[in-house]
Each structure stands twice: as C-alpha cells, then as structure tokens.
Amino acid sequence: MEKAFQKNLINIEPYVAGEQPKSDDIIKLNANENPYPPSPAVQKAIAEFDAGALRLYPPMDAAPLRQAIADFYGIDRSCVFAGNGSDDVLAAAFRAFFNSDKPLLYPDITYSFYPVWCELLKIPFETVPVDEGFNIHVEDYYRENGGIVIPNPNAPTTIGLGLDAVEDLISHNRDSIVIIDEAYADFSGVSCVPLIKKYDNLVITQTFSKSRALAGMRVACAMADPYLIGYLDAVKDSYNSYPMDAVAIRAGAAAMSDREYFEQTCKKIIATRERTAAGLRELGFILPDSSANFLFVTHPKHTAKEIFSYLRERGIYIRYFNKPRIDDRLRITIGTDEQMDRLISELRTLIQG
Ligand code: PMP
Numbered sequence: 501m502e503k504a505f506q507k508n509l510i511n512i513e514p515y516v517a518g519e520q521p522k523s524d525d526i527i528k529l530n531a532n533e534n535p536y537p538p539s540p541a542v543q544k545a546i547a548e549f550d551a552g553a554l555r556l557y558p559p560m561d562a563a564p565l566r567q568a569i570a571d572f573y574g575i576d577r578s579c580v581f582a583g584n585g586s587d588d589v590l591a592a593a594f595r596a597f598f599n600s601d602k603p604l605l606y607p608d609i610t611y612s613f614y615p616v617w618c619e620l621l622k623i624p625f626e627t628v629p630v631d632e633g634f635n636i637h638v639e640d641y642y643r644e645n646g647g648i649v650i651p652n653p654n655a656p657t658t659i660g661l662g663l664d665a666v667e668d669l670i671s672h673n674r675d676s677i678v679i680i681d682e683a684y685a686d687f688s689g690v691s692c693v694p695l696i697k698k699y700d701n702l703v704i705t706q707t708f709s710k711s712r713a714l715a716g717m718r719v720a721c722a723m724a725d726p727y728l729i730g731y732l733d734a735v736k737d738s739y740n741s742y743p744m745d746a747v748a749i750r751a752g753a754a755a756m757s758d759r760e761y762f763e764q765t766c767k768k769i770i771a772t773r774e775r776t777a778a779g780l781r782e783l784g785f786i787l788p789d790s791s792a793n794f795l796f797v798t799h800p801k802h803t804a805k806e807i808f809s810y811l812r813e814r815g816i817y818i819r820y821f822n823k824p825r826i827d828d829r830l831r832i833t834i835g836t837d838e839q840m841d842r843l844i845s846e847l848r849t850l851i852q853g
Contacts, residue, residue, distance in 0.1 A: 529833040534713035539761040545754035558746035568753035578726035584743040586707035586720035596731040597677040600646025638669040651681040653791035660791035686711035688791035719752035
C-alpha cells in the first residue's frame with residue numbers, strides 16, 4: 501500500500517552525465533574533460549596547503565578565487581561570483597533570476613541540464629529551435645520572455661555565436677536577464693566578459709572544468725554587474741554559505757594565475773581538434789566547424805549507435821544522445837594527439853574494413 505509520504509516525494513528526471521569508466525585504460529572522450537593536467541601552480545598550491553587550516557570554515561565569499569578571476573579579466577572583484585562547478589553557479593542563477601511567469605527561452609538543442617533545473621525550480625520555459633545546421637538565430641529571441649540562457653559556443657553542437665550576435669541578443673532583451681554559459685568559450689576565443697560593463701542584464705558563467713583542467717575540483721564563476729552578483733550571493737547564502745572548500749579556492753586561484761600554461765594547453769587542444777576534424781572528414785564524417793573542445797559528428801553509412809558501441813567495445817568512450825534531432829550524432833571530446841590517433845585508426849577499420 502502506498503504510504504502517505506510517498507505522494508510528497510519529488511518526481512523528477514535528473515540530468516545524466518557521461519559514463520565513468522571502471523578501469524584506467526579506457527580512453528575517455530565523453531565528458532569534455534581536459535586531457536592535460538592542471539597548471540603546475542595548482543599542484544604546488546595543493547602540496548603547500550596546510551591541512552591544519554581545514555579546522556576553520558573557508559572564506560565565505562571565496563575571496564582569493566574571486567580576486568584571481570577579477571585580475572585575469574581586469575574587472576572589479578565585485579563583478580565576480582564563485583561556485584562549486586558551473587552546475588552549482590547556474591542552478592543559483594536560475595533560482596535568482598528566473599522568477600517570471602513568462603517562459604525562459606533556450607535553444608531546443610543545448611545543455612540538457614537546463615530543463616532539469618526548470619523542472620526542479622518550477623520555471624516555465626520554451627525551447628527555440630536551432631536551424632537544420634544547428635545554428636542559433638538571435639532574432640528568434642526578440643520576443644517576450646522571462647529570461648534567456650544560451651551556451652556560447654553551444655553544446656553539444658559546437659557552434660559559436662560571434663560577439664556582435666551576442667550583443668544583439670542582450671540589447672534586444674533589456675527587460676530580461678540573459679545568461680551566456682561560456683563553459684567552452686576558451687576554445688573559441690569569443691567571450692562577452694567585456695560586455696558586463698555595458699549591460700546590467702548580462703550574466704556570464706564560466707567553468708574551470710574544461711580549459712583549466714579542474715573538473716575533479718568543482719570550480720566555476722559568474723561575472724555580471726555587481727547588483728546582480730548580490731542576488732547570486734543572496735541565493736548562495738540561502739542554501740549553503742560555504743559551497744567551495746578551502747583547497748578548491750586555493751587551487752582555483754592558482755589555475756587562474758597561470759595564464760601562460762592555460763593559453764598553451766588551449767592552443768594544443770585547438771590544434772588537435774582541427775587535425776581530428778580533418779581526419780574524420782577524410783573518413784566521410786560530417787561535422788560543423790567546432791568552436792569547443794569537442795566535435796559533433798554524423799556518418800552517412802553508419803548509425804551513431806553502431807559507432808558508439810563499436811568504440812566502446814574497443815575501450816573508447818564517446819557520447820551518444822538518444823534524443824530527437826540528434827540521435828544520428830555523436831559528441832567526441834578532444835583528447836591528446838595519441839588518443840585521437842587511436843580513435844581515427846579504430847574508425848578507419850570500421851569504415852574502410
Ligand atoms: N554548461 C555546459 C554547456 C556544459 O556542457 C557543462 C558541462 N557538463 C557545464 C555547464 C557544467 O560544468 P561544470 O559543472 O563542471 O562546471
């Protein structure tokens with residue numbers, strides 16, 4: 501018999517992340533992680549961390565990290581919020597900014613966590629279709645809404661909008677908060693951080709999980725007008741005053757301070773991306789030019805599911821989404837050159853026999 505409390509339990513379909521392999525010899529190209537370690541400055545910060553300091557709560561506002569982010573971008577610390585991965589930052593931002601009866605707008609093909617937060621937080625939403633080539637048209641967002649969220653570049657499509665298009669979107673929606681999720685912007689070179697001085701309705705989120713190789717540490721930030729940062733702090737202080745631990749604050753600040761290492765690794769990943777895209781096209785794959793650290797591919801002669809299973813059996817994990825409009829596509833994270841060579845060689849065997 502159903503117990504009375506059972507009808508009060510949450511009814512939600514949670515976000516499903518990429519599979520985590522059980523063994524170390526898997527080539528893991530399914531979560532858009534960085535194939536290189538974080539900056540040596542991170543290793544040093546962790547090695548020098550005094551465990552005795554864990555006796556005390558961490559700085560409530562993650563100040564050293566916020567300062568390092570502000571210094572990197574040449575903005576004021578009051579424009580920066582920090583959180584426990586951008587999923588944490590985005591969840592706080594959805595809670596803080598999307599309280600309208602009008603629908604939140606986001607692309608129909610995009611980061612699949614957005615509908616989960618809408619469901620959890622009871623936010624009305626409408627999806628805006630991307631075109632056949634997966635392009636976002638900002639004119640489609642010139643309509644009444646309770647807010648907008650768009651990743652730039654978009655995931656999993658890999659396609660980025662130029663700065664002019666993003667500014668157009670923000671300036672046509674001055675009565676709404678526009679969140680630009682820049683999880684992958686370091687691989688495109690297009691960031692709208694300079695626009696936060698100009699637009700008080702813009703919120704940018706960034707993560708340290710991809711370009712700064714700290715997925716395991718959970719570090720991310722938002723950048724916006726200080727007035728909006730105040731609302732993010734208010735939400736944070738209403739559910740968890742100390743979301744970031746003391747080690748993550750130090751390690752994140754160290755990662756931000758090493759600009760040279762960051763630029764070098766991004767450059768390496770971009771070079772591998774271009775080489776891999778060319779190799780896949782030679783095998784007949786079709787894919788848009790990528791502005792991210794992953795590729796979004798389809799093959800005219802082999803189904804996505806078939807390729808996914810073939811690679812999985814050979815120890816290479818990529819991502820397949822069994823969802824409308826993209827169930828013939830695969831998302832492949834850019835690994836090291838050696839890992840991508842293995843991938844291409846396995847695919848060559850499948851396709852050319
Ligand atoms: N936004 C987008 C578009 C993503 O793909 C991801 C990674 N899953 C995130 C945000 C969240 O990343 P994290 O929580 O690791 O910062």
